Amino acid sequence: MNYSRPIQMLVDEHAVINSVLDALEAAVARIGRPDALPPSFFEQAADFFAGFADRCHHAKEETHLFPRLEARGIPRDGGPVGCMLSEHEAGRAHIRALRAAAQRVRQGGQRRADEPASGSAGVR
Numbered sequence: 290m291n292y293s294r295p296i297q298m299l300v301d302e303h304a305v306i307n308s309v310l311d312a313l314e315a316a317v318a319r320i321g322r323p324d325a326l327p328p329s330f331f332e333q334a335a336d337f338f339a340g341f342a343d344r345c346h347h348a349k350e351e352t353h354l355f356p357r358l359e360a361r362g363i364p365r366d367g368g369p370v371g372c373m374l375s376e377h378e379a380g381r382a383h384i385r386a387l388r389a390a391a392q393r394v395r396q397g398g399q400r401r402a403d404e405p406a407s408g409s410a411g412v413r
């Protein structure tokens with residue numbers, strides 16, 4: 290599909306984000322195994338999601354794309370824009386939970402790294 294340059298940039302950024310999500314998923318599968326990755330991997334993943342996915346990519350969508358969609362009649366409340374904004378908020382909760390889990394592992398806490406932090410239960 291041919292997109293405008295700005296939209297193609299967002300699509301390309303999705304591919305980068307998805308590749309890091311795949312790496313994170315593979316790392317989570319290794320938790321508790323001899324080949325488990327160190328907490329620094331998860332901290333760096335959290336840094337990537339906070340810095341690139343949220344502050345760069347989501348900011349572009351929220352600042353430039355979503356207002357244009359709304360201007361073209363796509364509703365914010367109850368529509369796809371509101372859904373995406375909700376997903377962005379859920380992503381921020383995931384970043385906080387990921388960072389907290391990595392910190393617990395680094396500090397030798399008793400909770401498992403894949404156990405949700407309090408307050409993030411039910412957020413996917």
Ligand SMILES: [Fe+2]
Nearest residue numbers: 299303346350
């Ligand atoms: Fe996006």
